[in-house]
Amino acid sequence: MAACSLISSSTSSSQTLPLPSSNSTILSLSRSSSPRTHHTNRRTPCIAASSSHPTYSPAPESNQTSFFTKFLDSCVVFCTSVALSLSVFVTDVDTAAAFAVATPRKLQTDELATVRLFQENTPSVLYITNLASRQDAFTLDVLEVPQGSGSGFVWDKKGHVVTNYHVIRGASDLRVTLADQTTYDAKVVGFDQDKDVAVLSIDAPKDKLRPIPVGVSADLLVGQKVFAIGNPFGLDHTLTTGVISGLRREISSAATGRPIQDVIQTDAAINPGNSGGPLLDSSGSLIGVNTAIYSPSGASSGVGFSIPVDTVSGIVEQLVQFGKVTRPILGIKFAPDQSTEQLGVSGVLVLDAPPNGPAGKAGMLSTKRDAYGRLILGDIITSVNGKKVANGSDLYRILDQCEVGETVTVEVLRGDHVEKIPVLLEPKADET
Numbered sequence: 001m002a003a004c005s006l007i008s009s010s011t012s013s014s015q016t017l018p019l020p021s022s023n024s025t026i027l028s029l030s031r032s033s034s035p036r037t038h039h040t041n042r043r044t045p046c047i048a049a050s051s052s053h054p055t056y057s058p059a060p061e062s063n064q065t066s067f068f069t070k071f072l073d074s075c076v077v078f079c080t081s082v083a084l085s086l087s088v089f090v091t092d093v094d095t096a097a098a099f100a101v102a103t104p105r106k107l108q109t110d111e112l113a114t115v116r117l118f119q120e121n122t123p124s125v126l127y128i129t130n131l132a133s134r135q136d137a138f139t140l141d142v143l144e145v146p147q148g149s150g151s152g153f154v155w156d157k158k159g160h161v162v163t164n165y166h167v168i169r170g171a172s173d174l175r176v177t178l179a180d181q182t183t184y185d186a187k188v189v190g191f192d193q194d195k196d197v198a199v200l201s202i203d204a205p206k207d208k209l210r211p212i213p214v215g216v217s218a219d220l221l222v223g224q225k226v227f228a229i230g231n232p233f234g235l236d237h238t239l240t241t242g243v244i245s246g247l248r249r250e251i252s253s254a255a256t257g258r259p260i261q262d263v264i265q266t267d268a269a270i271n272p273g274n275s276g277g278p279l280l281d282s283s284g285s286l287i288g289v290n291t292a293i294y295s296p297s298g299a300s301s302g303v304g305f306s307i308p309v310d311t312v313s314g315i316v317e318q319l320v321q322f323g324k325v326t327r328p329i330l331g332i333k334f335a336p337d338q339s340t341e342q343l344g345v346s347g348v349l350v351l352d353a354p355p356n357g358p359a360g361k362a363g364m365l366s367t368k369r370d371a372y373g374r375l376i377l378g379d380i381i382t383s384v385n386g387k388k389v390a391n392g393s394d395l396y397r398i399l400d401q402c403e404v405g406e407t408v409t410v411e412v413l414r415g416d417h418v419e420k421i422p423v424l425l426e427p428k429a430d431e432t
Helices: 002-015 023-031 033-049 063-102 109-124 309-322 337-342 392-400
Strands: 125-135 142-154 160-163 173-177 183-192 197-202 225-230 238-252 259-266 278-280 286-293 304-308 348-352 380-384 407-414 417-424
Touching: 109 125, 109 225, 109 238, 109 278, 125 160, 142 225, 160 309, 173 197, 183 309, 197 309, 225 259, 225 286, 259 286, 259 309, 259 392, 286 309, 304 309, 337 348, 348 392, 380 392
Parallel strands: none
Antiparallel strands: 125 142, 125 173, 142 160, 160 197, 173 183, 183 197, 225 238, 225 278, 238 259, 259 304, 278 286, 286 304, 348 380, 380 407, 407 417
16 A cells, blocks of 8 residues: 555656656656655555554564564565656656657748758759879879869759859869769869859769759849858858848959959858859859858958859850850050059050050050150040949949940040040950
8 A cells, every 4th residue: 555655646746747858857856756755654654554454354473573574564665665666757757758759850930941942952062172283202103182172063964063263273183072972073164264153064974963943143132041052161061041231242353353243242151162152042043153251360251252143144154155255355454553543543544455456456555665764654544435434343344244346435545635446345355
């Protein structure tokens, strides 16, 4: 009967406690064992008194034997009670643990959407290793040494991969690692240094190539959510989230210094190794290519930049089709903006206009020195097609909106008078 009373007390106590799922709960259950024992000890005299039931007739025995028998019975009851209490306690803990493992994790709707976006787009993101050939000073063996890494993504089922030009710059060999950790040698299809875009090609089975969904960047809004997937610091397939912090930013190409317009600014963490990776909207569509960060320390400072997909798409199409980008040029070399400002004029000072170039053919004058070594300034471009040109960035921006074969009207300051010169734009990738 004493054992039954202890079990009943333990069970009723356990019904008022929550299902144990942590150490704190287990500790509270352990602490509750003391009052149970005390409560049982208080009930023991009552149980012993009930042993004088009318139907029970014990045999006569001596006082010493009776005392010994009662002591043994009490020990047995106590041990049984403790064993049963422990069994109930352990059973509760095991049940709680099993429940915790079996219960699926509950996520909010936005969390589920983020998880799904990462899982669906990760197979499209690649890890690119830039290898350089080095000759061992002692054995004279030529070794391939990794000199950098970055990210990229699958563009189409033909094996074209898009990344930044600065990711592959100076490479003797390139290796691309897919999401399933298979590695392929990559060939350079073409690149555009001015916009920091490059296209590679890998010979991988089509069933392993999952092109990324391509969106649009013309209708982006500040504040909308964005997601960046890449390989920062060599950590493969890392997801960072944020919002669009700004639009229509302008940065300079790391290779040529030519401005890249309409760049997307985001606070999604972009670190070294993220370059060339995709920037996605909440639907999982590509809206930009992560290319640069603003950071005094070299790590993410919450100001990252992505080349808009509308710009990237046009460049990729030309690189895949022709292997190069045909961009209109004037065919000039101009002075740095600081030098022009020191002269107290606004515009672009022409240092050289080769006679076989578009500007030279149109009669534009270069800067030169006379017989006495004095500097004679060349033409200073002040506008193109009526659009003001205050510096080199303005000139690049206007030319990017023009087409090869188009004739533009260039207004120049020549000496103390203004002249308008018609110039036929020609295609060439390495000059302005």
